[in-house]
Amino acid sequence: MRVGIGYDVHSFVEGRPLILGGVKVPYHLGLKGHSDADVLVHAVMDALLGAAGCGDIGKHFPDTDPQYRGISSLVLLKDVIAHLNNLQWVVGNVDAVVIAQAPKIAPYIEQMRVNMAREMGVATNLVSVKATTTEGLGFAGRGEGISAQAVACIYPATNPR
């Protein structure tokens, strides 16, 4: 069994949708990025890649490559899983936290779990998403952006538990 950690931050901008866990969350601001800037999926991918010792998303999907401009991060997540499966790793579970002062994301968390679990080919109960504010402190508290942290556990395909 191996574990990995992921962390990502994106700043708010006007004129883009806010995509978290593949869900379009209603809000007057979106996140800035080369892809759809889905900070939650990015943290999850980095945790998975880290567990397998395979670097990070910037290595696999460079933000200088036009093919990733505006891409859904769920597509990239599916690619990360294919990469891990090729190396004979299977996902045990993922746990993540979204750190945002606003908007309130609790109503959308179940759909985020469903979306990510579908792309990962695992049961929804193996994908956990939580949310917290920072009680007004720091960049998240000032409403400048959103961060996400994730941990992932992977197993050898030959010994999945």
Ligand SMILES: Nc1ccn([C@@H]2O[C@H](COP(=O)(O)O)[C@@H](O)[C@H]2O)c(=O)n1
């Ligand atoms: N962007 C967020 C932040 C938090 N939540 C939910 O609210 C609960 C209370 O958050 P605190 O930071 O005050 O502890 C938290 O447990 C989340 O369920 C949210 O939905 N969206």
Ligand SMILES: C[C@@]1(CO)OP(=O)(O)OP(=O)(O)OC[C@H]1O
């Ligand atoms: C996801 C990628 C894809 O080009 O672009 P961004 O949306 O800018 O996201 P970031 O978290 O900066 O990671 C880099 C890239 O892999």
